[in-house]
Amino acid sequence: QVTLRESGPALVKPTQTLTLTCTFSGFSFTIPGMCVSWIRQSQGKALEWLGLIDWKSEEHLRPSLGTRVTISRDTSKQQVVLRMTNMDPADTGTYFCVRSFAVGISCYASSFDSWGQGALVTVSS
Amino acid sequence: AIRMTQSPSSLFTVIGDRVTITCRASQVIRTSLAWYQHKPGKGPELLIYDASTLQNGVPSRFSGSGSGTEFTLTIDSLHSEDFATYFCQQYYEFPTTFGQGTRLEIK
Numbered sequence: 001q002v003t004l005r006e007s008g009p010a011l012v013k014p015t016q017t018l019t020l021t022c023t024f025s026g027f028s029f030t031i032p033g034m035c036v037s038w039i040r041q042s043q044g045k046a047l048e049w050l051g052l053i054d055w056k057s058e059e060h061l062r063p064s065l066g067t068r069v070t071i072s073r074d075t076s077k078q079q080v081v082l083r084m085t086n087m088d089p090a091d092t093g094t095y096f097c098v099r100s101f102a103v104g105i106s107c108y109a110s111s112f113d114s115w116g117q118g119a120l121v122t123v124s125s
Numbered sequence: 126a127i128r129m130t131q132s133p134s135s136l137f138t139v140i141g142d143r144v145t146i147t148c149r150a151s152q153v154i155r156t157s158l159a160w161y162q163h164k165p166g167k168g169p170e171l172l173i174y175d176a177s178t179l180q181n182g183v184p185s186r187f188s189g190s191g192s193g194t195e196f197t198l199t200i201d202s203l204h205s206e207d208f209a210t211y212f213c214q215q216y217y218e219f220p221t222t223f224g225q226g227t228r229l230e231i232k
Contacts (some may be wrong), residue, residue: 004168006226046129047212047223064222108219113139113169113180 002026005096006119010053012087013125020119021071022097026033029055029075035100036080041118044094052100053080054107081096087123094118127151127215131224137232144200145229148213153193157217160198163210163226172211173198203229208222 008020027034037052051061053071062067070083080097081111097116103109128151134193138144142209148158156176161169170179173189200207208231213224 018229038178047214049223098168108221109157109169109216110162111174111214111216112169113171115170117166117168 002099002114004099004114004120005097006097006115006116008095008119010120010125011122014123015086018082018084018087018091018121019121020082020095020097020115020121022042022082024078024080024097024099026069027095027099028078029057029073031055033102035102036073036105037100037112038069038080038082038094039098039112040091040093041091041096045093049094050082050095052107054102068121083112091121092121092123096122126220127218127222128153129213129215129222129224131213131227133227134225135228135230137230138203139232140203140205142203142230144203144207146198146211148191148196148224150196150215150217154217155216156192158191158196159214159216160187161212161214162207163212169212182217190203197214198215205223 004024034055040049041047051071053073059071068085073080096118098112099114100110100112130149132147158176160173163169172183188199202228208229210226210228212226
């Protein structure tokens with residue numbers, strides 16, 4: 001059974017760095033084609049894909065976020081970590097850790113078959 | 126980025142009804158579309174991918190159709206557990222984008 005669980009602070013101050021950890025089970029990055037993304041939902045807005053890390057340990061990020069976001073993984077711990085710098089109240093929302101399978105060599109062209117329940121992050125002073 | 130527009134944004138309906146939700150893409154996405162169900166406090170669940178392929182374990186009362194720019198999700202004979210928010214996702218072009226969601230509520 002595939003599970004993903006997000007953990008991290010519920011409250012961060014503006015300009016601080018957010019670090020969220022996704023701990024997963026039921027699959028492994030040793031399987032070619034495995035991808036884990038971070039997706040967020042802010043109040044009243046559509047879901048927004050932030051970035052992913054793939055089985056080759058390559059990171060692919062949403063261009064509009066510039067250099068604010070990094071995604072890394074710890075294979076031995078079965079964890080994927082999201083770091084987002086210079087947090088702003090507009091970054092308030094629920095952050096989801098999500099699995100998908102690459103189509104061919106690309107993680108982009110696929111749906112997401114397993115989701116964590118999400119971590120609510122509020123950015124406020 | 127491709128814009129995904131869902132309609133309606135909310136729908137009041139009753140158990141047993143047939144429900145249709147529409148998702149329109151701002152440009153052609155062939156059949157690179159998925160539908161999800163989302164309930165409060167839980168992660169979204171994949172219902173349909175490639176516009177019309179039912180994900181394993183999803184009840185057959187859910188179906189999807191469409192290609193190009195217009196897509197529909199149909200729920201035949203609504204069950205009580207189907208009251209949730211539904212949203213679409215295009216994965217034809219990077220970055221993937223989502224619709225705003227359609228909330229099904231009990232009339």
